[in-house]
Amino acid sequence: MWNTVSKGTAAVERAVKQYLPPCQEQCPINEDIQRTNVLISLLPDDPETAAPAILQIGDYLYDKNPFFSVCGYVCGLCELECNYHAKGGAIKRRLLKRFISDTYIPHLETREEWSLIKHKENVAIVGGGPAGLMAGFDLSRRGYRVTIFEASDRLGGALWLIPRYRLPERVLTSTLEGMVRMVGMDVRLNTRIGQGKWTLEKLRNEGFKAIFIAQGTPTPRTLTFGRNQVEGQDLSGVMYGQTFLYEVSHGNIRPNYFTGKKVLVIGGGNVAFDVARTARRLGGETSIVALECEDKASRDGIPADVEEIRGAWEEGIRIIYSRGVEKIIGESERMKGLVCPRCVRVYDEKGFNPAFDPADTLVLDGDVLIVTVGQGPDWTALQEEGLVDGHGRLAVDPVTLQSRNRKPVFVGGDLRKIGFMVEAMQDGLVAAESIERYLQDRDMTEGRKRVFEVQDIPMRRHYLTEPEVVWIPPEKRMHFQLFERGFTLTEAIEEARRCLACGPCISCKACVSIGLRDSLNPAEVLTDRCCGCGICVSACFYSAIQLKDVDMGRISLTDAFKCKSCGMCVSSCPSGARTLGEDALEAALMTAAAGLQNSPGAVP
Amino acid sequence: MGYEPKLVCFSCKFGWGYLRDLDGPKEASVFLIPVECSGKLDAIHLLKVFKEGADGVLILACEEGHCHFQEGNFRALKMLYLLEEVLWAHGIQKERVRIAFSLDPEGRGIPDRIVQMKNSLAALGPLDRALL
Numbered sequence: 001m002w003n004t005v006s007k008g009t010a011a012v013e014r015a016v017k018q019y020l021p022p023c024q025e026q027c028p029i030n031e032d033i034q035r036t037n038v039l040i041s042l043l044p045d046d047p048e049t050a051a052p053a054i055l056q057i058g059d060y061l062y063d064k065n066p067f068f069s070v071c072g073y074v075c076g077l078c079e080l081e082c083n084y085h086a087k088g089g090a091i092k093r094r095l096l097k098r099f100i101s102d103t104y105i106p107h108l109e110t111r112e113e114w115s116l117i118k119h120k121e122n123v124a125i126v127g128g129g130p131a132g133l134m135a136g137f138d139l140s141r142r143g144y145r146v147t148i149f150e151a152s153d154r155l156g157g158a159l160w161l162i163p164r165y166r167l168p169e170r171v172l173t174s175t176l177e178g179m180v181r182m183v184g185m186d187v188r189l190n191t192r193i194g195q196g197k198w199t200l201e202k203l204r205n206e207g208f209k210a211i212f213i214a215q216g217t218p219t220p221r222t223l224t225f226g227r228n229q230v231e232g233q234d235l236s237g238v239m240y241g242q243t244f245l246y247e248v249s250h251g252n253i254r255p256n257y258f259t260g261k262k263v264l265v266i267g268g269g270n271v272a273f274d275v276a277r278t279a280r281r282l283g284g285e286t287s288i289v290a291l292e293c294e295d296k297a298s299r300d301g302i303p304a305d306v307e308e309i310r311g312a313w314e315e316g317i318r319i320i321y322s323r324g325v326e327k328i329i330g331e332s333e334r335m336k337g338l339v340c341p342r343c344v345r346v347y348d349e350k351g352f353n354p355a356f357d358p359a360d361t362l363v364l365d366g367d368v369l370i371v372t373v374g375q376g377p378d379w380t381a382l383q384e385e386g387l388v389d390g391h392g393r394l395a396v397d398p399v400t401l402q403s404r405n406r407k408p409v410f411v412g413g414d415l416r417k418i419g420f421m422v423e424a425m426q427d428g429l430v431a432a433e434s435i436e437r438y439l440q441d442r443d444m445t446e447g448r449k450r451v452f453e454v455q456d457i458p459m460r461r462h463y464l465t466e467p468e469v470v471w472i473p474p475e476k477r478m479h480f481q482l483f484e485r486g487f488t489l490t491e492a493i494e495e496a497r498r499c500l501a502c503g504p505c506i507s508c509k510a511c512v513s514i515g516l517r518d519s520l521n522p523a524e525v526l527t528d529r530c531c532g533c534g535i536c537v538s539a540c541f542y543s544a545i546q547l548k549d550v551d552m553g554r555i556s557l558t559d560a561f562k563c564k565s566c567g568m569c570v571s572s573c574p575s576g577a578r579t580l581g582e583d584a585l586e587a588a589l590m591t592a593a594a595g596l597q598n599s600p601g602a603v604p
Numbered sequence: 605m606g607y608e609p610k611l612v613c614f615s616c617k618f619g620w621g622y623l624r625d626l627d628g629p630k631e632a633s634v635f636l637i638p639v640e641c642s643g644k645l646d647a648i649h650l651l652k653v654f655k656e657g658a659d660g661v662l663i664l665a666c667e668e669g670h671c672h673f674q675e676g677n678f679r680a681l682k683m684l685y686l687l688e689e690v691l692w693a694h695g696i697q698k699e700r701v702r703i704a705f706s707l708d709p710e711g712r713g714i715p716d717r718i719v720q721m722k723n724s725l726a727a728l729g730p731l732d733r734a735l736l
Contacts, residue, residue, distance in 0.1 A: 001623055044623050044709060462669040497670055516617050517640060541674040566673040567644030585639055589649060592612055592635040596657035599610055599632050
């Protein structure tokens with residue numbers, strides 16, 4: 001069985017400009033996707049022997065992305081850009097990661113803490129969500145003493161709003177506890193900064209040399225029609241999606257809470273679908289009313305993911321497209337229904353500016369209305385702390401995340417820009433790097449913007465089709481257990497084998513790390529032998545070879561960043577003008593030749 | 605029989621036996637050479653081992669569609685078609701070279717394949733090196 005080693009030659013290299021496989025370029029934190037895919041593809045198919053190797057892959061992922069176990073359930077951004085997308089379906093990277101996560105979580109719960117020497121300054125992190133935790137984790141490993149101030153009674157922030165049927169509670173709690181424990185961060189729960197006695201000034205006075213603010217977006221957006229607030233949002237039976245999901249995750253809403261009730265959910269985003277599917281699981285007869293139209297390809301198309309829409313539809317949720325809400329009908333302080341005019345346009349050239357057709361109006365009956373039309377930061381607190389500019393926007397440098405108004409303060413996560421979980425994590429890493437540069441009085445911007453080029457799909461005659469993802473049938477899905485089946489070991493190996501490993505070796509080196517290869521010498525050209533015929537150009541699967549005109553004539557050149565040292569060009573060259581430097585094959589042939597000569601051949 | 609054929613076996617490191625430390629077969633007449641990819645093999649390499657005394661060559665390549673370097677296995681097959689013609693032109697039986705396409709991470713099937721190859725080589729008799 002192989003073992004991964006962390007010797008120098010096996011470490012992936014970072015450069016200011018480099019080629020990456022498209023998945024890694026797409027991933028905001030540039031996770032080493034190809035390397036871990038290749039390692040999974042080389043696992044033994046016996047679960048017992050595979051287990052230690054799976055943990056090695058998990059340890060490697062954890063080093064750079066301690067949230068990987070959660071990403072494996074909820075992310076999958078990388079799959080959008082996979083080169084395989086058009087050739088049989090993207091590699092199911094999210095499920096591969098979930099597969100590692102399932103073995104890794106019990107291991108993480110008992111994993112021994114890292115012994116880190118915390119000899120650097122005190123840093124305060126405001127907000128214990130993905131951005132804050134990621135920054136805290138990274139800074140702790142760099143030797144800073146980190147304290148996280150969290151307003152609620154538990155870490156995790158918006159991750160708690162992800163319904164249990166998509167992310168099991170144990171995965172989330174173990175990941176969060178693991179992060180705090182592994183690096184030894186100080187956590188203060190129920191401590192809201194910017195309210196009462198805790199101000200940024202106070203944090204500074206307490207000895208925190210830098211502060212990272214990642215409080216997220218706790219304030220739900222209210223329902224508007226035209227320029228006005230829709231009346232009746234204070235009626236009984238009206239609630240906001242974020243608040244609803246928060247209460248559900250805290251266990252404050254009993255099962256069958258909505259049985260016999262008609263639930264109307266307003267919104268067309270993924271959160272609205274989470275809300276609707278949760279309400280459906282609580283027994284409600286649920287409908288989604290979305291402003292956007294059904295055609296996702298159009299400008300006014302619904303923003304929720306296809307999988308969410310499919311899931312909701314399967315679960316019997318009615319989706320009403322292209323409808324706004326003009327009025328909430330109330331009756332003795334209870335909400336009774338909605339007046340929904342047809343939306344004829346959502347966006348115009350300038351942005352969000354919906355228009356309605358008053359002649360076409362639909363009246364919907366309902367007992368519960370859950371408004372899920374977005375969320376925003378707590379602007380009052382930000383204004384009080386002087387982090388907002390004259391236009392009412394956050395005064396923050398987008399590259400360094402440093403506040404323009406208060407230098408020791410850094411801002412990131414959803415608070416800065418609402419996005420995916422992994423984007424908030426990226427902000428956390430960026431802020432951690434900025435904070436170190438700031439505290440060490442170094443240049444804040446030098447080398448920060450890295451340029452990646454994406455490697456194209458390699459030439460190939462056979463592409464394999466994607467595996468089918470198995471969902472529990474809808475009639476058996478009305479609970480908060482996972483509805484998607486994960487990969488078995490065999491399926492994971494099979495799927496990882498499908499990965500084309502299209503990226504270059506410099507950002508992978510999976511084979512070197514397990515000793516399958518010793519080195520990765522790019523192919524060299526003996527220029528006096530090369531006649532520039534170009535056979536090697538077509539022999540290379542990775543378009544790493546180009547012809548170039550020089551004084552002596554035309555020769556071929558290898559792009560060392562793209563070359564995978566496979567030797568196809570060497571074996572195809574008719575004039576022996578290409579070599580792989582000190583190649584193991586040549587040495588092995590010499591040994592075999594000596595053996596053949598000495599071997600008796602005929603046995604008496 | 606009294607004759608033991610000498611065999612060189614090239615095996616792809618990404619498809620065959622990567623989960624075992626292959627010490628190589630114990631017999632002195634079999635030489636196992638793991639390579640990064642079967643497509644890396646050149647006809648020159650094969651002719652060389654024949655010249656040095658091998659009676660046959662076995663190439664263990666990846667299953668179709670599973671080559672780590674896209675389709676090196678197919679390149680190896682193409683190379684073999686040409687090499688067979690060259691060998692035939694020299695009066696050497698094509699059966700002295702064989703390629704197998706499969707995945708065998710544990711390398712369990714390697715000894716069997718070697719025995720089979722050796723048996724068919726034994727039937728052919730020693731290679732007359734004067735032909736090369």
